[in-house]
Amino acid sequence: MTLPSVLRRLALSILAIAGLVAALLLGPGYMLASQRVAMDADWRLADRSASGLAPDPAEVTEAVVQVYAARAFGWRGAFGVHTWIATKAKEADRFQIHQVLSWRRPVVVSGFDAPDRRWYGNSPTLLADLRGERASRAILSIERAVANYPRADRYRVWPGPNSNTFVAWVVRSVPALAVDFPPTAIGKDYLIETDGEALSGWLSAAPSGTGYQLSLYGLLGVMVAADEGIEWNVLGLTFGLDWQSPALKLPGLGRIGMAQPSGAR
Secondary structure, eight states, rough: OHHHHHOOOOEEEEEEEEHHOOOOHHHHHHHHHHSSSSSOOTTTTOOOOOSSSSOOTTTTOOOOEEEEEEEEEEEGGGTTTEEHHHHHHHHSSOOEEEEEEOOOOOOEEEOOOTBBOBBBBBBOOEEEEEHHHHHHHHHHHHHHHHHHOOTTOOOOOOSSHHHHHHHHHHHHHHOOOOOOOOTOOTTTTOOOOOBBBTTOOOOETTTTTEEEEEEETTTTEEEEEETEEEEETTEEEEEEEEETEEEEETTTTTTSSSSOOOOOO
16 A cells, blocks of 8 residues: 555545534534523522422422433533432422532532522423332432442543433433433443443443443443434434434434423323
């Protein structure tokens, strides 16, 4: 092989990689250019009020489990969402929130708060909603999974493990809890090994429990499931097609088509 042909192939490879990166950044770039993400907001002044999606514990005595997602704060919101789990035991008068935060260092937080708060100005979306005895059983499993999360001391915005990795790991650990995560939940595809499951760091059930996914450290993978449809993970960003509730899934933009249904009650 001659030097000119080698250089030509190298140039084509560089152009192909540059084209792929540009395609991946189109959605996030649009989110920034259209000012759908507030870049100059002050987190100390951002709205953290309840959105009205959660039931009032004074009126609903049965156990409740809900999973929420909201656009991340600042520039991160152009790429993805932050997710969290809210639980309320039977007869309890308040919700407990389970999530991973990393302002200065990663920490798993389980505290009492409004379950449906806006995430620093961004309204949440309800991803799953369990009630009654199913929720009571799920709460016990959720609390065990939260306590045993194996990456509590590690946090990386991209490609994970991050706050979405935590919630997806808990969901996979709780059979009663099935969640179809939005494609913008970066980190959900970062699989974590589980004792006794040699392939669990590469191969796992989909978070909805209706299919399977293969993932290489959250950077490259594919998921095929009845609820999620088909998703390709490229450099941590998701392209896909949902055929059950027809929609395209695009990096930064999320779903284009029918709204994402929340989980069964």
